Amino acid sequence: MTGTIIGFGKTAGQARRARGATLAAATLALALSTSTAVFAEDAKFDPNASITIGSLYEPQNLDNTAGAGQGINEAFNGNVYEALFTLTDAGDVQPGLVAAQSVSEDGLTYTFKLRPGVAFHSGDPLTAADVKYSIERVTVEHSKSSRKKSLSTISAIETPDDQTVVVKLSARSISLPYNLSYVWIVNDAAKDLNASEDGTGPYRLDEWRRGSSLALTRNDKYWGTAPTNGEVVFQYFTDATALNNALLTGAVDIITSVQSPDSIAQFKDNPDFTVTAGQSTTKELLAFNDRVAPFDNVKVRKAIARAIDDKKLLTSIWGEYGTLIGSFVPPTDPWYVDLTAVDAYDVESAKALLKEAGFADGFTFKLDTPNYDPHPIVAQFIQSELAKVNIKVEINVITANEWYTKVYKAHDFQATLQEHVNHRDIVFYGNPDFYWGYNNPKVVDLIKASESAANTDEQTAKLKEANTIIAEDAASNWLYLYPQIVVSSSAVTGYPVNGLNSQFFAFGIKKSEQ
Numbered sequence: 001m002t003g004t005i006i007g008f009g010k011t012a013g014q015a016r017r018a019r020g021a022t023l024a025a026a027t028l029a030l031a032l033s034t035s036t037a038v039f040a041e042d043a044k045f046d047p048n049a050s051i052t053i054g055s056l057y058e059p060q061n062l063d064n065t066a067g068a069g070q071g072i073n074e075a076f077n078g079n080v081y082e083a084l085f086t087l088t089d090a091g092d093v094q095p096g097l098v099a100a101q102s103v104s105e106d107g108l109t110y111t112f113k114l115r116p117g118v119a120f121h122s123g124d125p126l127t128a129a130d131v132k133y134s135i136e137r138v139t140v141e142h143s144k145s146s147r148k149k150s151l152s153t154i155s156a157i158e159t160p161d162d163q164t165v166v167v168k169l170s171a172r173s174i175s176l177p178y179n180l181s182y183v184w185i186v187n188d189a190a191k192d193l194n195a196s197e198d199g200t201g202p203y204r205l206d207e208w209r210r211g212s213s214l215a216l217t218r219n220d221k222y223w224g225t226a227p228t229n230g231e232v233v234f235q236y237f238t239d240a241t242a243l244n245n246a247l248l249t250g251a252v253d254i255i256t257s258v259q260s261p262d263s264i265a266q267f268k269d270n271p272d273f274t275v276t277a278g279q280s281t282t283k284e285l286l287a288f289n290d291r292v293a294p295f296d297n298v299k300v301r302k303a304i305a306r307a308i309d310d311k312k313l314l315t316s317i318w319g320e321y322g323t324l325i326g327s328f329v330p331p332t333d334p335w336y337v338d339l340t341a342v343d344a345y346d347v348e349s350a351k352a353l354l355k356e357a358g359f360a361d362g363f364t365f366k367l368d369t370p371n372y373d374p375h376p377i378v379a380q381f382i383q384s385e386l387a388k389v390n391i392k393v394e395i396n397v398i399t400a401n402e403w404y405t406k407v408y409k410a411h412d413f414q415a416t417l418q419e420h421v422n423h424r425d426i427v428f429y430g431n432p433d434f435y436w437g438y439n440n441p442k443v444v445d446l447i448k449a450s451e452s453a454a455n456t457d458e459q460t461a462k463l464k465e466a467n468t469i470i471a472e473d474a475a476s477n478w479l480y481l482y483p484q485i486v487v488s489s490s491a492v493t494g495y496p497v498n499g500l501n502s503q504f505f506a507f508g509i510k511k512s513e514q
Helices: 012-020 070-076 128-139 176-180 240-248 261-268 298-307 310-318 347-356 375-387 400-409 425-430 441-451 456-472
Strands: 050-055 085-087 093-095 098-103 109-114 154-161 164-169 203-209 213-218 231-236 273-278 283-288 363-370 391-398 415-420 477-481 484-489
Touching: 050 070, 050 240, 070 231, 085 176, 093 098, 109 128, 128 154, 128 164, 240 261, 240 484, 261 273, 261 484, 283 298, 298 347, 298 375, 298 477, 310 375, 310 477, 363 375, 363 400, 375 391, 375 415, 391 400, 400 415, 425 441, 425 456, 441 456
Parallel strands: 050 231, 363 391, 363 415
Antiparallel strands: 085 093, 098 109, 109 164, 154 164, 203 213, 213 231, 273 484, 283 415, 283 477
16 A cells, blocks of 8 residues: 655857857856855846856766766766756755655555656657666666665565556665665666766766866757757866966866865955855765775774874865864764764874784785875875884875775775765765775664664664774764855855765856956
C-alpha cells in the first residue's frame, strides 16, 4: 500500500564571449553579505551577457561517474545536468525532474512521476528509461561514483510507463531523495559522456578547451525558467594569484572560491568588486591510507594529529577566515559534534604515543600533494611540524589527474592531502573500499543503520555516534574547514555564495548593462 502522492509543483557562444571581453566593469557599492545569493533587482541587466567564471578546478573529464573531480560538479551540476531532486545552495532538497512522489508504508518502494515536456539537449524527450539508465550508471559495479555505496540499497528499478519510475529498496533509505540529487539524468542514447553531454539543464556544452576553459551556452528550449544570461565560460587557472589578477584586470567576472586569502583586502576595499562570505562544506584533509603501515596503527594516526598545530596552520593560510574542525562533519550538517578537543595539539603527547606504537625514533613517509593551492603550502607546514617528533615527510607533488589515478583509483599511497567538498559525506567512512581504507565495523553498522532510521532524529543520533568514533580513531586528520569567499565584479549579481558540494549555479547570474 502506498502513501499519499505529493505534488511539486565561431559559434554564437564564441561571438558573445568576444563581445563580453570588451565590456568594462560598472562601479557599484561594495557589499559584504552572508546570504545564499547576491541580488541587485533595481539594476538593468543584459539578458544575453557572457559571464566568465574563474576557477582552479578544471574537470578531468565530463562524467561524474568516472571520477571527473569537483570541477565537473562546479560547471555541470544544475547547469548542464539535472537530477530527480535538487540540492539548493542553502542545502535543502527540492524536486527537480520529479513532479510527484509516493512512498510505500514500509519505506521500500518509491514511485516518481516525471515532469512532462522535458527534453534533452539533443531534442530527445526525457523518459523513465533514461532515469533508470542514469541511476544504474552510478550503481553498476565498475562505476567510480562516490555515491555508489549510498545507493546500494536499490534492488530494482521499474518503468511501468514513460513518465513513471518505481525504485525498490532492499532496506529503508531515509536519504534516498538526497542521494538521488547527486545522480545526473542523462539520455540513455548518449555516447562518449567523458567528452560530451546530453542533459536537460538550462545550458548546453558549447566548447571545452582542455587546460583552458569550458563554455556553456543557454538552452533556449529549456523546460524551466530561462537563465538570466546568454553564456557562461569557466576559465581555468592553476595558480591562485593568476586567478586574482584575472579578476582585477576584467578577464573574469567572478572567482568561485578565493584560495589566496592575502588577496582579499585588495578586493574588499575596492568599490569595483563585491566580496561575499558564505558557508562552506570543504574540508582540508590529511588522509592516511589506513590499510598500510604505519597508518594502520591508530596510535600513529593520533600522534600525527596531536603533532600538528591546526590553529597555527589555519591562521597562517587564511588569517581571520576559516574554521577548525575535529572531524569530517562541518557545522552545517545535522549530525555535527564539536570534536576539536579530540587529539588536540600536544607535541609531548604525540611523542609518547609514537613511543607506545614502537616509533620512538620516528619514521619516514611520502605525502602525495596536489600541485594547486593551498596544498603545497599545507604540505610544507606539516613537514615542519612533524619534524619536531622525528617524522620525516617526503613531499611528492602530483597533478589532479595523477591524484585520481594513483590515490583515488589505485590506492597507491601512504598519505595524501585533499579537499573534500561534499555535503553530508560522513558516509564515506562507512565504506571500507573508499580510497582511505578506514574500516571500523561498528561505524559501518551505525552508518548503515542510520539509513534505515524511522525518522531524522534517529538518523542524527546514530551519525553523531559514528562521527565521534571516527574522530577517536583519528581515521584521518581534519585540518580545517575552508572559508567560502566569492569575489566578483560589482557589475554581476545573482550568483551562489555557499560552497555546497562545489556546485556553482550560473542560471541566476546577471550582468548590468554597459
